[in-house]
Amino acid sequence: MSFEFTPQEQTRVQLAHLGGVQLDPIGHADLAVIAVLSSVYFVNFAAVAFLVWNRNYPPLKSKYPFLMAAIMISMFIYFLGDLVLKAHVHVRGRVLSNCMLFCVWMRVIFGAYMVSVLTTIRSYALFCIFLCNRAFRGKYACCAAAIATVLAIVFVVVTYTMPGAQTVRYVPLIEMCSMSYAYRAVVQGLLWLVWIINAAINFKLRNITSSFNESREMFVACAAVFTLLAFNTVILYTHPLYPTNMALRITETLCSHVIANFLWWFIMFRSMYNCAIRRDAYLAEWKDKLVRDGLQKQYQIARTDPFSVTVVSVASSNVAKLVSLPRGMVTDHDGFDARTSFSRHSMVSDRMPHMKHADDGLWRPESARQHTNPAFLFSPHSPHPVEQSSSTSTVNDSTAPLTRYDFPFPPKSA
Known part of the structure; x- marks a missing residue:
């Protein structure tokens, strides 16, 4: 895959211009974004391996290590879906042009939705323990998993019952995946719903007196994600073809993944750093x-x-x-x-x-x-x-x- 301005890429830009679309070619800036975020996720997976290996260390165990590992994996899947939807790579061939796979299943269901719902389940687990004085297991864990699964199933059913032109489709002329306005509303509505539920749970946790910052961590998470959701929603409707603009697509991708990684490390950094550097003292x-x-x-x-x-x-x-x-x-x-x-x-x-x-x-x-x-x-x-x-x-x-x-x-x- 080339990031140079090849004759084929020049033809794509000219065809888009004839169709009334101002298209910025895929170039070295996109390559830099891919390289930087790939390096970040490489470090993240090393941290996840360290987390799982030391999962019985009490300060790490209190953070739900397997749940946090699953969140990181979902963030990486979300990143892969972003590369295709936002046209950071050439969307050509039988695999990459499968917009339903990359944009619906990878970016939304196993990406953004999974990160959101796992974070909400973590908040609910804290609610069960600190306010209900009940273990997060049995009917409590099953109920949370069932609600998350039902929401995902409803979203999938809605996706596959809507006409193909009203969901996600491939546009061969400009080699991009396009998402309809109606489907954007469905996706954003699902994410807003999950994070509103998360915010409601954390509002209940506002008075906990833990010295381990559970309420502060989740408050920061909610505030940052609501800011990101608002930014994404505005971009989706004010610049519906934002992947054609290099500055917008790079800004949107970097904001999404910088905030997602910040939230994960904001929760985990202190315990992981001390586990590695000053294990017994900490x-x-x-x-x-x-x-x-x-x-x-x-x-x-x-x-x-x-x-x-x-x-x-x-x-x-x-x-x-x-x-x-x-x-x-x-x-x-x-x-x-x-x-x-x-x-x-x-x-x-x-x-x-x-x-x-x-x-x-x-x-x-x-x-x-x-x-x-x-x-x-x-x-x-x-x-x-x-x-x-x-x-x-x-x-x-x-x-x-x-x-x-x-x-x-x-x-x-x-």
Whole structure:
């Protein structure tokens, strides 16, 4: 594929001019865009491999590594569809001239829509964990996947029931794919719908008090994407043949993929950088934040989430094996504890004894029972440093024998 102004390309420009279309030829600027974005995605896939390899590192695990990897793959598919729709390459031959494949399936369904819906599902997962205090699995995960699938099926049905001239078609004269006004409205409407749902979910998450910036990350994502959607919608209707203009097609492509990559790295960069550069130190800081905010329960709420169960190490007085304790031994109300809820409105003061669990005092270290103020096992005010206990209610090999903690065991039922 040539990016020079060949006789064939000159003929294409002249034919477009005869048809009343001012066509900028495909040139080195398009090649530069392809080279730059291809290099970016090469680095991105290396980062995805690093992410998947270190998926059990708690700060990365809390970011849903497989979901973020799927988002990156969808972004790359979206990029491939953009190259054809925006005529950065010569749209010739049986494969590249298949506009339905590149513009509908790759750019829209497995590209823009998939990125949008996976990001929305991630927001919904945070909603389930931090506001509903329920694991994002079972009926919650199935319901989210079902809604996303139904929307995609409806879009596909609408696409294939509309007349061919009203969707996407190939224009041999100028060797480009053309999308009708009606179909542009369908595509943009689908994306706007998904991101409005995402914004509504994140509006519900606005009061969470996490030190890990979940609400801020998604607020930035929504703001940036709404700006991009508005820009794309304006371009689609004010310059319907924008791929024929080199400046517009390059600007539109760069804006779309720079914003998409910025959002992904805005969510992942800090955890991935620290995992690579200062793994142990950052993990200690991360756990310390978790404990200070009282969020260890939210981050261990489900087996599919960063931490699934409350775990302590027991073997007489020596640390030897792990056993799982039911959540009911630590919290009441079927695992819900309002004192560790993620919402400011659900925070319960220690002065409200009717909300305290009857066994709270049993979970203090023996040395802490002598203090007047409550000091839970994993409280930052505990006389034992955070480094000696895990933020996931895990007492690991670095701790002293467990005799000082006087762990209660549930009484046998009569």
